[in-house]
Amino acid sequence: MLALLYPKQYVSSLFDVDPDDLLRRGIRGILFDLDNTIVPRDVSRCPREITAWLEKLKQHGFKICIVSNNNTQRVRLVADALAVPAVCHAIKPLKRPFRRAMELMGTGPHETAIIGDQIFTDILGGNRLGLYTVLVSPLPGREFWATRLFNRRMEKFVLSRLKKRSYW
């Protein structure tokens, strides 16, 4: 069970993700979590430097799709501005939203990565389907109260275990 919580890669910033490394791994499609991954939670648009970085990924030939547990209105606003497809009300870590997102990108599990800031939604869901999972430190900003109260505490515990094992 614990193995399903381990990301394949851990980065402190989105900009540390190396597109060439992903290509070498055979990745063609990248799923992005929305809140605290590409957009701070209390903001309604993607910061300019992240938008530019996502454009660079598109130029590299990657398909991109947003998978978010947040509501349609918020997710669509960001996705439309970026001109990428999105799966809203995703209920990660269920498998279905990840499958739907891969369908939208036309990629299979072994050529798909998920980049997100939460172990218990993004990483667990991605690992359940055999995706290449990348955990990124959350963007600064206010968080959903339940995330702060439950998930972050559990994550601290898991991350400390991983660091002790010098997993990365």
Ligand SMILES: [Mg+2]
């Ligand atoms: Mg998030």
